[in-house]
Amino acid sequence: DAGITQSPRHKVTETGTPVTLRCHQTENHRYMYWYRQDPGHGLRLIHYSYGVKDTDKGEVSDGYSVSRSKTEDFLLTLESATSSQTSVYFCAISELNYNEQFFGPGTRLTVL
Amino acid sequence: SQQGEEDPQALSIQEGENATMNCSYKTSINNLQWYRQNSGRGLVHLILIRSNEREKHSGRLRVTLDTSKKSSSLLITASRAADTASYFCATDHTDKLIFGTGTRLQVFP
Numbered sequence: 001d002a003g004i005t006q007s008p009r010h011k012v013t014e015t016g017t018p019v020t021l022r023c024h025q026t027e028n029h030r031y032m033y034w035y036r037q038d039p040g041h042g043l044r045l046i047h048y049s050y051g052v053k054d055t056d057k058g059e060v061s062d063g064y065s066v067s068r069s070k071t072e073d074f075l076l077t078l079e080s081a082t083s084s085q086t087s088v089y090f091c092a093i094s095e096l097n098y099n100e101q102f103f104g105p106g107t108r109l110t111v112l
Numbered sequence: 113s114q115q116g117e118e119d120p121q122a123l124s125i126q127e128g129e130n131a132t133m134n135c136s137y138k139t140s141i142n143n144l145q146w147y148r149q150n151s152g153r154g155l156v157h158l159i160l161i162r163s164n165e166r167e168k169h170s171g172r173l174r175v176t177l178d179t180s181k182k183s184s185s186l187l188i189t190a191s192r193a194a195d196t197a198s199y200f201c202a203t204d205h206t207d208k209l210i211f212g213t214g215t216r217l218q219v220f221p
Binding site: 035040041042043044045048056058059090092097098099100101102103104105106 | 142143145152153154155156157160200202204207208209210211212213214
């Protein structure tokens with residue numbers, strides 16, 4: 001497996017609370033991505049980063065923010081979690097955009 | 113809306129048989145990729161085919177690309193129970209990869 005980890009791996013939280021998910025890589029790849037995976041929707045891009053402090057929105061970015069202060073870390077924050085954000089979240093990295101992406105193991109988030 | 117759509121949504125076969133999955137997309141692409149996801153795990157990259165390529169092989173995998181029909185197929189030959197997984201195509205769209213909803217493949221021993 002590529003050197004990519006996610007934490008936590010599982011989280012249960014309540015509606016309205018803030019949640020931060022962390023993605024950490026040891027590959028020094030430039031690009032990092034956050035996806036959510038839901039039944040019937042496949043993977044949908046939330047936000048991505050093309051360098052330190054350089055981020056952009058994906059197709060389902062509402063309700064999420066990201067930060068990348070170091071090459072190796074990409075944080076996804078749910079400012080005020082809602083039940084619709086219950087999902088499995090995957091982080092991915094790649095050296096070049098449009099090229100092979102390496103995925104982390106995922107974080108299963110449940111918002112009650 | 114999804115750029116890539118896989119077909120069929122689910123496929124069940126016996127070990128030793130071949131499995132074919134198809135992906136259709138809507139706009140022009142630079143490349144198309146196929147990924148595998150085992151249950152409860154992250155996606156794993158299988159193969160990338162560029163828009164100027166028509167066919168590519170990797171072990172028991174064969175991928176074809178028909179840009180005139182905006183479609184691709186993934187063939188797994190001599191399938192094994194370990195090939196049981198979901199398979200996704202991904203196409204580059206503007207500055208992002210867009211994934212399809214996947215084909216669930218079940219290979220029975």
